[in-house]
Amino acid sequence: DSGVTQTPKHLITATGQRVTLRCSPRSGDLSVYWYQQSLDQGLQFLIQYYNGEERAKGNILERFSAQQFPDLHSELNLSSLELGDSALYFCASSVGAEGSTGELFFGEGSRLTVL
Amino acid sequence: GENVEQHPSTLSVQEGDSAVIKCTYSDSASNYFPWYKQELGKRPQLIIDIRSNVGEKKDQRIAVTLNKTAKHFSLHITETQPEDSAVYFCAAHNTDKLIFGTGTRLQVFP
Secondary structure (H helix, E strand, C coil), rough: CCCCCCEEEEEEEEECCCEEEEECCCCCEEEEEEEEEECCCCCCCEEEEEEEEEEEECCCCCCCCEEEECCCCCEEECCCCCCHHHHEEEEEEEEECHHHHCCECCCCEEEECCC | CCCCEECCCCCEEEEECEEEEEECCCCCCCEEEEEECCCCCCEEEEEECCCCCCEEEECCCCCEEEECCCCCEEECCCCCCCHHHEEEEEEEEEEEEEEEEECEEEEEEC
């Protein structure tokens, strides 16, 4: 158990819909990262937050948004869903603002299926 | 931005043989290079990492080498075992982003 909690574990929805994925980081970790992993694909960096503020942005679509709340949990909002958005979405946390300070601890992921 | 290429995409070895996975990165400012292992249906987990001021690091059967001039780094697994079968991801850290390679599916046959 990494200490990072993601909900829901599985989600099935239809095209055009909107979903929210939730992540609770490890106790004491201030940084939260979101990654997308499509079938047989690598880990695509979406966005990072540090202590409530956006720190870095990757290839995140405009239809997607995220935020980190004062209690440090984070939510990833995916709207106007398309079939291609079906993927495993990972949240990870680390202690510091920069990944170079050490290990990223990944949650178990939220598997999104868009029909 | 940073781009990380990883080869090979799949690798099959006999138990006891060595496995080598290679990665190249594009941004010379990258300074931290971790390797993650993802077993089937599970989350990625860090297995070893190396920082830009070190050329080689070893932890039991796994080792990582870094060539900053050539901008490439490699993972070496010796005496492979069936439980080493997984997808391995290299990554490079630049400023605030940790960019992953596309992964290598390693299969170790008994």
